[in-house]
Amino acid sequence: MCPISTALDAIGDKWSLLIIRDLIIQGPRTYSQLLDSPERISTNILATRLELLISLNLIERTKPQASSRNNAFQVTNRGAQLKPVIQALGHWASRNLTDFHSDMLKM
Amino acid sequence: MCPISTALDAIGDKWSLLIIRDLIIQGPRTYSQLLDSPERISTNILATRLELLISLNLIERTKPQASSRNNAFQVTNRGAQLKPVIQALGHWASRNLTDFHSDMLKM
């Protein structure tokens, strides 16, 4: 199978890359901090995505089973390697999508 | 707003990048050729995505209004600039997701 297709099956949804972006750029974040990201993910979606990303070994909990409180999430080595992808995407968007919203209005 | 978020709003769905991948790697493709991609997109979804990508100026029709038949789609300049993103994603997947399906089985 095509690696692009495989990658998109794993992280091609609406939220996964945004979560990973937060964790890469800002370092370990708690559940609440991720909820407060400007994109306003809802609680159930965030919990589901986090579990999925953990099962794919892209992120992990910082304090495995400590107090179940104030435990944060961080990217694993494998997840951190997505940084070039995110950078390339951000670079492309900066150069080509500054007029994105005006494009949308024409629809 | 964050450029990553903007980019994902535009092409962060399941199919857009796969279509662009086909058009970048294989060159201009007709509707039927895109339908025959191994990922098996359905007809209505493909039509919707193509219109969306055209409205974003990421792809275009090769023969504007010729015979309405045998007209193909190709990436625009803006769309072609996604190539580094796709390559980065493919590279990452090749290195990290060869065991993706076995990871899924553990769930």
Next chain:
DNA sequence: CCGGATCCTTGTCGATACTG
């Protein structure tokens, strides 16, 4: 309060049948 789980509504996807 924090980290979720649950319920319910809404919207989007996707398969198939159908049309010019």
Next chain:
DNA sequence: CAGTATCGACAAGGATCCGG
């Protein structure tokens, strides 16, 4: 061949509730 129409299934979103 290049789409459009229809409809069911499922995922996302929002609000609320619960345990520690």
